[in-house]
Amino acid sequence: MESKAYLILENGKVFEGKSFGAKKETTGELVFTTAMTGYLETLTDPSYFGQVVIQTFPLIGNYGVIPSDFESKKPALKAYIVRNWCQEPSNFRCEGVLDTFLKDSDVPGLYDIDTRCLTRIVREYGVMNCKLTYSLDNLDKDIEELKSYKVTDAVKSVTTDKEELFESETHKKNVVLMDFGAKDNIRRELVKRGCDVTVVPASTTCEQIVAMNPDGIMLSNGPGDPTENTEIIAELKKLCEHKIPTFGICLGHQLLALSQGATTEKLHYGHRGANQPAKDTETGRIYITSQNHGYAVVNDSIPENAKVSFVNGNDGTCEGITYNDMPVFTVQFHPEACGGPQDTAFLFDKFVSMMD
Numbered sequence: 097m098e099s100k101a102y103l104i105l106e107n108g109k110v111f112e113g114k115s116f117g118a119k120k121e122t123t124g125e126l127v128f129t130t131a132m133t134g135y136l137e138t139l140t141d142p143s144y145f146g147q148v149v150i151q152t153f154p155l156i157g158n159y160g161v162i163p164s165d166f167e168s169k170k171p172a173l174k175a176y177i178v179r180n181w182c183q184e185p186s187n188f189r190c191e192g193v194l195d196t197f198l199k200d201s202d203v204p205g206l207y208d209i210d211t212r213c214l215t216r217i218v219r220e221y222g223v224m225n226c227k228l229t230y231s232l233d234n235l236d237k238d239i240e241e242l243k244s245y246k247v248t249d250a251v252k253s254v255t256t257d258k259e260e261l262f263e264s265e266t267h268k269k270n271v272v273l274m275d276f277g278a279k280d281n282i283r284r285e286l287v288k289r290g291c292d293v294t295v296v297p298a299s300t301t302c303e304q305i306v307a308m309n310p311d312g313i314m315l316s317n318g319p320g321d322p323t324e325n326t327e328i329i330a331e332l333k334k335l336c337e338h339k340i341p342t343f344g345i346c347l348g349h350q351l352l353a354l355s356q357g358a359t360t361e362k363l364h365y366g367h368r369g370a371n372q373p374a375k376d377t378e379t380g381r382i383y384i385t386s387q388n389h390g391y392a393v394v395n396d397s398i399p400e401n402a403k404v405s406f407v408n409g410n411d412g413t414c415e416g417i418t419y420n421d422m423p424v425f426t427v428q429f430h431p432e433a434c435g436g437p438q439d440t441a442f443l444f445d446k447f448v449s450m451m452d
């Protein structure tokens with residue numbers, strides 16, 4: 097029998113829906129993604145750690161579960177909210193059903209709620225906390241508790257605990273990939289281009305990285321508030337002095353900017369989806385990009401040695417930085433796609449040529 101489930105929002109609103117996936121009460125930061133496809137990549141993107149994700153696209157699960165599309169070993173998100181999930185997926189690559197996958201991954205789901213209305217509330221009120229629960233007996237207490245919830249220890253919770261080498265066929269370059277909660281496709285894009293990639297934990301020091309003598313350093317995406325990572329930021333600052341070619345994506349972009357004295361801000365409701373416009377500030381060209389972030393580097397805060405290379409076409413926020421005095425460039429969006437368009441995959445080529 098289908099059981100009722102509720103979503104309590106920090107602003108006091110309550111939504112009633114039905115439970116799927118794991119049955120487990122949970123609290124998290126409520127965010128929405130507008131991507132129409134790529135739900136498996138969304139579910140397994142470690143950047144969603146601590147968050148409850150709403151899919152605005154109404155039908156989710158219609159091509160089932162395809163493990164080779166995963167972006168990490170297991171979901172890091174707190175809960176998953178959809179309008180409708182498909183009970184009979186159809187795809188030649190399909191190996192399972194969403195409901196079973198969420199149960200096995202211990203992620204609670206909520207469906208049959210008005211996700212459009214819920215998303216409009218988040219857009220107006222801004223990102224807020226929420227609780228997925230099966231009873232409204234303690235409503236006032238639950239709402240009160242939501243006010244103090246904060247995602248903490250995000251990077252620590254999702255980074256790898258051991259170094260791991262992924263070899264390419266041609267072994268042209270050696271890249272150290274700092275794993276802040278990396279999506280697997282960042283590594284795949286590098287391996288495809290002849291880079292042997294050594295994935296290292298987020299706590300790896302500047303000294304240890306320099307000792308590995310890499311041709312380049314890749315700074316990955318990852319969850320949480322970037323300013324929380326004070327130790328990593330300090331190591332990145334030291335690392336920059338070595339002038340090793342470096343490419344940063346999303347959290348990696350934010351951390352590098354912080355290490356150079358820039359500041360970050362929390363966006364009202366963030367950018368999460370697969371059709372976000374990023375405008376090249378030099379050519380004016382717009383690229384359609386995949387994005388998943390709640391924070392951004394403040395344009396006016398970037399240091400003198402840097403230039404904003406991309407801005408978001410919708411709200412003008414910083415989407416990329418290039419540095420003048422070192423071979424370093426970073427972007428806020430996801431050139432590795434997965435899910436989403438591959439318009440900006442050329443940035444991986446740019447990184448490889450920078451190492452030449």
Ligand SMILES: NC(=O)CC[C@H](N)C(=O)O
Nearest residue numbers: 317318320346347390391
């Ligand atoms: N995908 C990411 O790397 C996200 C970076 C950061 N956690 C943010 O939300 O802005």
